[in-house]
Amino acid sequence: MSSTNRSRPVVVPLNRPNDALRLHDVPFELVPCEVPFFLVHTPAGFPSPAQDDMQEPIDLGAWLVEHPAASYIMRVEGRSMAGAGINDGDLLVVNRAKAPRTGAVVVALVHGERTLKRLRYIDGRHWLVPEAEGFADILIDEHVEIWGTVVGVARKMV
């Protein structure tokens, strides 16, 4: 931000090489008269005490989507992952660049249909496992393709 730059202490180089001093160390007659002492624009009234500490507001989207070029937002339809804290209507951040590991929640294409499940390795085979009563495990075979790894969930209350 430009205001941080502007309010840096003024450093005046002296004629001697390699010799720069802070303003208050410099004898007055060495200070060229056109050096402004205060570069911060100060209208009448008190300067904002926050002027030097201004920062960007928190960007929740950037925090949630760390890798935007490889991430896609999807909406959940159904309740089979309620046990994982993922509800009907939630928004998901699905990252295709993140290698799917066992134990991760993934989006998979099962016969071409997008499905949300947890990736498990049981008895030498990979499974898509739901986390709610009344849904069946799906064996990963040639009809199943892991599309991406779920790296975030977003939900508005109310």
Place this chain on the structure above:
Amino acid sequence: MSPPIALIDCNNYYVSCERAFDASLVGVPVIVLSNNDGCAIARSAEAKALGIKMGDPIHHLRDKVRQHGIQVRSSNYALYGDMQRRVIAACESFARDFEIYSIDETFLDLAGFEGRDLVAHANAMRAQVQLWTTIPTCVGIAETKTLAKLANAAAKKNPQFGGVADLRDDDVRRDVMHAFAVGDVWGVGGATARKLTDLGIHTAGALRDMPMKQARAIGTVILERLVAELRGVPSNAVEAVEPRRKGMAVTRSFGTPICDFERMMGALSQYAMRAGEKLRSHGLVAARLTTFFHTNKHKPDRPQYGASRMVTLHPMTNDSLELIAAARRGAEKAWRDGFAYTKAGIMLDDLLPEDERPRTLFEEDTAKRDRLMGALDAINGKFGTWTAVTASQGFKREWKMRSEMRSPAWTTDIGQVPTVRA
């Protein structure tokens, strides 16, 4: 030797984008239609195999569509634009610099990567693009853009390349150059191609080997530069030709036919605005503007009329308001009541860079207009096209394009994101 250049090109790009979010389109013939659902502008491999050509009008394809269950989509530029950003992001770490050539083609400067196995390098890049976006690509590598373009076409056409053709390899270059038709070389137009084949120059290899002087005599300095590019000597022909276009056109078909003059003017004003924007972004001015409109030629039983009028722009200009005024003068002369117009457009000819524009004797100060145009472009760039419009463009825009089979804006509208069953 000049540093290698790669061209990465997405395979059947629009179809690949559609397939990324709709698995039902995978493995079946798919075509994507142009603006206003006019003709096929992208075809899946399965659709190409059915003999569907680029630009085939959809009403000629109805039978084939029904017979083969071809999936048809309207073009969805929100999706294609977003996926392009992702494709380029996936390529970035593989090149020193890049230049976006079109929505599905990007040139990459591979200077500094020469020491590597560039075929493996390109394959790693293709894998990353596919991983991040699902989109399949081909890569051509060579010393110049023209050769890279040629290499890319070869990689796309011949499966034996496995998606990457490196023309710096002597054997590959010999094979490709002698199999490549001269008319398919990037920058060789139809007229030039005919002249060349008359001289017995049928392949890219023969074009490369023709004497420079002869090339210049046939196709001016442009063809001479092209021959140099084919010899591996980069010329700035690529950058020089593109922005200094000879002419440009903005034309559209209407979703619903237009029958009254003011609505026609609304549409034409919009095209003139767009054309002015294009001119200004390239730093060009135009000398002539042509307005045209016509009825639906594919319905010969209806009353038919079509007309065009050319207006000279003096002084040459890129001012949208001047262009709109010229479009109105042309349209007023050409207009006839009682017809249902389905297509209209404006064309601009004799384009020159703004600083080479001939000055006229009594010229008004244009600085104020320049600032107005700058502000107009800034507003429309920041807040979306057609936020700031001239009054003649109207505000309702009933002539909006037809796009009945458009897929959702999967990646750019939170209300349209794909769903996943849980």
